Amino acid sequence: MTGFGKACLQLPTKKITVEVKSLxxxxxxxxxxxxxxxREKELPLRNLIxxxxxxxxxxxxxxxxxxxxxxSNKINGPIVMAYIDQMKAIIPDADATELMKMAVRMPDxxxxxxxxxxxxxxxxxxxxxxxxxxxxxxxxxxxxxxxENDFRLRIGNIRKYMDEVSVxxxxxxxxxxxxxxxxxxxxxxxxDENRYEQEVIYYLEKMDITEEKVxxxxxxxxxxxxxxxxxxxxxxxxxxxxxxxxEINTMGSKSNHAEMQKIVVKMKDELEKIKEQVLNVL
Numbered sequence: 001m002t003g004f005g006k007a008c009l010q011l012p013t014k015k016i017t018v019e020v021k022s023l024x025x026x027x028x029x030x031x032x033x034x035x036x037x038x039r040e041k042e043l044p045l046r047n048l049i050x051x052x053x054x055x056x057x058x059x060x061x062x063x064x065x066x067x068x069x070x071x072s073n074k075i076n077g078p079i080v081m082a083y084i085d086q087m088k089a090i091i092p093d094a095d096a097t098e099l100m101k102m103a104v105r106m107p108d109x110x111x112x113x114x115x116x117x118x119x120x121x122x123x124x125x126x127x128x129x130x131x132x133x134x135x136x137x138x139x140x141x142x143x144x145x146x147x148e149n150d151f152r153l154r155i156g157n158i159r160k161y162m163d164e165v166s167v168x169x170x171x172x173x174x175x176x177x178x179x180x181x182x183x184x185x186x187x188x189x190x191x192d193e194n195r196y197e198q199e200v201i202y203y204l205e206k207m208d209i210t211e212e213k214v215x216x217x218x219x220x221x222x223x224x225x226x227x228x229x230x231x232x233x234x235x236x237x238x239x240x241x242x243x244x245x246x247e248i249n250t251m252g253s254k255s256n257h258a259e260m261q262k263i264v265v266k267m268k269d270e271l272e273k274i275k276e277q278v279l280n281v282l
Contacts, residue, residue, distance in 0.1 A: 002023055002024060003136045004022070004135075005132045005133060005135035005137070006018065017065070018128050018129050018132040020132050022058045022059075024279050024280060028055055029057040031057075031060065034062050038062065038125070040117060041122060055234070076108055076110060080104060080109050083106045084099045087103070147277055151227055154270045157266075158216075158220060161266050165209075165264070168260045207255075207256055208254070209251045209255070212250050213251070215243075223240045237278045241274055244271055251264055
């Protein structure tokens, strides 16, 4: 979602510079800076930017630099002469040059003539605006490619840890049965084997993580499938990440096995990195 785009245009009397910057945001937060001459074009410009960039904290700036000798600032002759006459009445022998210096600093000594918008000029400016936005989107695409590689790496790591959990899961069941049997032997109790087997099955069912592993695997597949989609999918990836987190947390709470819990922590670490980067996705 972060990015930067810039483009310039040289007109006969001015240089136009367009800059577009974007940071992460849940929605489109758009700030537009335009010279007064082009202010009437702000609404259609906002619509264009919203359509092209969709999300992000976007700062759009259009700068106009006069390069010709013409200027819109004009000396207001009658006002300046009136100031000089008033000062002469106060100080009759004052130097004329000094009076002029003082007069042009007085209020209303300069008048600014607002330039009318030239539609032909604006059409040229629209082209450079489109170019700056395109540069911005190209920057985003480059960043997105790097993010995609990182997502695939993290998803692959979680799959690898799932395989390690599956191996430990088999060992864990055997260990639990042996520990329960050893505790009963130590207590020297006479037990009903049928009842004992029923209790063991009930206990192991509460520790079973098969469903969690299946759902997590499907979430990982869906994450990659969504990642490869053409539409904006940042929010969707965020929701999938939340579902992945629920399954990983449940696996950790059911594990009752030190080594398995260590692997679950590694899975959580990979998922947190995914969640952080998802905030950068449209």
